[in-house]
Amino acid sequence: xxxxxxxxxxxxxxxxxxxxxxxxxxxxxxxxxxxxxxxxxxxxxxxxxxxxxxxxxxxxxxxxxxxxxxxxxxxxxxxxxxxxxxxxxxxxxxxxxxxxxxxxxxxxxxxxxxxxxxxxxxxxxxxxxxxxxxxxxxxxxxxxxxxxxxxxxxxxxxxxxxxxxxxxxxxxxxxxxxxxxxxxxxxxxxxxxxxxxxxxxxxxxxxxxxxxxxxxxxxxxxxxxxxxxxxxxxxxxxxxxxxxxxxxx
Ligand code: PGA
Numbered sequence: 001x002x003x004x005x006x007x008x009x010x011x012x013x014x015x016x017x018x019x020x021x022x023x024x025x026x027x028x029x030x031x032x033x034x035x036x037x038x039x040x041x042x043x044x045x046x047x048x049x050x051x052x053x054x055x056x057x058x059x060x061x062x063x064x065x066x067x068x069x070x071x072x073x074x075x076x077x078x079x080x081x082x083x084x085x086x087x088x089x090x091x092x093x094x095x096x097x098x099x100x101x102x103x104x105x106x107x108x109x110x111x112x113x114x115x116x117x118x119x120x121x122x123x124x125x126x127x128x129x130x131x132x133x134x135x136x137x138x139x140x141x142x143x144x145x146x147x148x149x150x151x152x153x154x155x156x157x158x159x160x161x162x163x164x165x166x167x168x169x170x171x172x173x174x175x176x177x178x179x180x181x182x183x184x185x186x187x188x189x190x191x192x193x194x195x196x197x198x199x200x201x202x203x204x205x206x207x208x209x210x211x212x213x214x215x216x217x218x219x220x221x222x223x224x225x226x227x228x229x230x231x232x233x234x235x236x237x238x239x240x241x242x243x244x245x246x247x248x249x
Contacts, residue, residue, distance in 0.1 A: 004222075004249045005163055005206050005229035007039040007062060007124060008236025009092060019046040023053045025239035032058045036229070036249050039090050039124075040236070044078055051087025062090030062124065065098055068111045080119035091116050092231070094126045094150060096169045106149025113150060117158050124163045124208070124231065125150050127190070131170035139168075140189055147193045159194060159201035163208060165231040166190060171211025173233060180220040180227075183209045187226035215244035222248050 014022070019042055030038060041062040042050050051061055063086075067077035083091060093116065094109035113123040127146040129139045143166070151159060166186055171177050178186070187207050195202035209221050210231030221227055229249055235241040 001035060002204060002228050003206055004036040005039060005208055006036060006246045006249050007090065007208065007231050008041060008242055009064060009231055009233050010042045010236060011233060012043060013237055014042045014046050016046055016049055019049055020053065022237065022239055023050055026059060026242060027057045029239055029243045030059065030246060033246060033249065038246055041092055047086035047088060060090060061088045062092060063088045064092050066091045066093065066112055066116060068108065068115050080116055080121055083121060084119065088121065090122045090124055092124045092126065096126060096128055096167060096172060106146055109150045110152050113162065117161055122161065122163060124165050126165045126167050128167040128169050134170060139186060143186060143190060144193055147190055151197060156198035156201040159198060160204040163206050164190060165208040165210050167210035167231060175212050177212045177217050180224050183221055184224035184226055191226050213245060215241050218245045218248035
């Protein structure tokens with residue numbers, strides 16, 4: 001059975017005080033689901049604090065981005081080693097907000113993902129089309145090309161150790177969600193594209209849906225055969241909502 005993953009992307013939210021309150025509430029409320037990884041991805045400055053709070057809990061820690069470099073003169077960049085020593089085991093890569101505001105390309109995301117895997121982090125690699133691309137009926141073309149780019153040069157075991165997140169850009173933070181059927185169609189398409197690279201890895205790799213996932217739509221999305229979890233933004237900032245989404249998985 002494929003592992004399910006529910007990951008919370010806090011984005012630029014989470015002062016130390018907020019982090020303590022949210023994580024304490026999460027730890028108190030969350031059950032330990034079978035075959036489902038629970039991950040929170042707070043901002044860099046509170047990663048270590050989060051690690052201390054989550055020490056005896058099943059909730060795993062992730063970061064929201066990572067440098068492709070090991071160390072050196074890269075102002076404001078954070079390395080894989082720094083993330084690992086802060087307690088992170090996952091890292092989100094190629095989120096559409098990184099692609100949009102920081103011009104991250106598939107090629108860079110590919111290099112970062114290879115670096116993450118080599119250093120022992122699990123990359124959550126994001127792809128997804130814009131509204132304009134969907135309306136022009138280019139979803140498969142765009143997502144197919146992103147998958148080909150971000151997974152270029154991956155050996156089968158590297159695919160199997162990764163997590164893919166399909167996040168239609170038009171559904172992120174907008175309250176608009178893909179219907180379960182729309183999302184399932186793209187997830188199936190992604191799995192087929194991965195199967196072109198390696199059949200076995202395609203059966204193993206969790207593919208998460210992201211974009212306005214909330215407690216009231218989580219059930220429908222997560223019951224689709226190719227949706228293996230969720231990458232949650234806004235609803236990850238409310239302990240009750242995040243736990244309800246975990247319960248749906
Ligand atoms: P959202 O964000 O749940 O607030 O739409 C999802 C994401 O960007 O990962």
